Amino acid sequence: MTWSKTLGVSLAAASLVGISQTNGFQGQFRESSYSVETKRAQKATELVERWMKVSGTPGATVAVSVDGRLVYSQGFGLADVENSSKCHSNSVMRIASISKPVTATIAAKLVDNGALDLEKSIYEYLPDFPKKKWDGKEVDITVRQLLGHRGGIRHYDKNPETSPDEPHPKTIDELYQSYNEKEPKYEFLLRKRFENTTEALELFKNDDLIKKPGDFSYTTHGFALLAACLEKASGKSFKKLASELFTDLGMNSTCLDVNDKIISNRARYYRRNRKHELVNVPEVDVSYKHAGGGILSTSQDLLKLANVALASSLGVPGAYLTQSTMKEFLNEKYRTDDYKHFYALGWMVTPDTKQVSGTKQNQTGYFYHTGAATGCSSLVLFKPTTLSSTKPPAGPKGVCVTILANCQEVYDDITKLGEELVNVFVAESGDL
Secondary structure (H helix, E strand, O other), rough: OEEEOOOOOOOOOOEEOOEEEOEOOOOOEOOOOOOOHHHHHHHHHHHHHHHHHHHHHOOOEEEEEEOOOOEEEEEEEEEEEEEEEOOOOOOOEEEEHHHHHHHHHHHHHHHOOOOOOOOOEHHHHHHOOOOOEEEEEEEEEEHHHOOOOOOOOOOOOOOOOOOOOOOOOOOOHHHOOOOOOOOOOOOHHOOOOOOOOHHOOOOOOOOOOOOOOOOOOOOOHHHHHHHHHHHHOOOOOOHHHHHHHHHOOOOOEEEEEEOOOOOOOOOOOEEOOOOOEEEEEOOOOOHHHHHHEEEEEOHHHHHHHHHHHHHHHHHOOOOOOOOHHHHHHOOOOOEEHHHOOOEOOOOOOOOOOOEEEOOOOOOOEEEEEEEEEOOEEEEEEEOOOOOOOOOOOOOOOEEEEEEEEOOOOOOHHHHHHHHHHHHOOOOOOOOO
């Protein structure tokens, strides 16, 4: 791969098209003559540096692609504050809930292969999972509902109505104050190692539903249950399924988050306390939520995932997923709890109402996912170009943005930053 340095920004002379002639478009880089204008790189750097100052983020990595070509990749600040180790484009960080679109991609591939049926009851895959009730009556839960957070499975907290004695932290400082107890009272800070998905189900399998199946309620545990269904449908462990996906897409720096594993370029994690002081976050074990929030990656690796989703949604020949399956995962939108966006199947969606100013490409709406976990915040976003022709393009058309930060509780502003970066790199017709 050929790299050039422009204004301190790593600009790859690369494309994200095809890892092999046989596999078609699957998100890997290849050489290309494309380069981005210097002024766009400058503007992107200014936006990221401003965001870091305002949010108090010690380190971050950002990557952007336009029409499948990597046009911007840069590390900012420090990956390890105590040792003054700089963040680079290959710094490895927790991606938190971006693990959900990763798992959704695994599910979509199983659908394409005929191994997974979204309409099937989870009890057909997991007959021993406890039967759930709502209003005193047994209810069913489908795989589709789990993918869209509509299975009624709880998140980290139990239902306060049915479990009034369960603790519910009011602030992030209150959350972390419990860590020094022998057993942290909040699941978010679990230190226990779970050896497999079946063990992870023990955390919540006997708990009451918090919503009627069909109604939206965001849940990471729901994706642990989904992972168990994927394992039964495929006959493979989730670890194996994830490893196969990472290999297929060339996501060579991506893996499940395991504390005792030696991982090159892994960053340290931080948060700001109530005095806005930067402090280390405690060690936690995320093995109970690998499918919903327990994966490590780089901004460039996640860009490959975003381009696979983009290419598949546009019907690019040889794309990793069929267009029909990808559209099914993206077009089924449900209003979320905060009413600011919709949730599809593993992806968040903005309404198609925003027109990007100054462009002739008529780009509206975008698909994305944010992440927030112990000591980290993240974003993956792709905005397809509205095509004038009904013929599928030869490659992905649109802008993809990924951001990883080693600081907690800055994910709200990450989405805004992602939108701003999209606007920077949306080019006039003829520029590409």
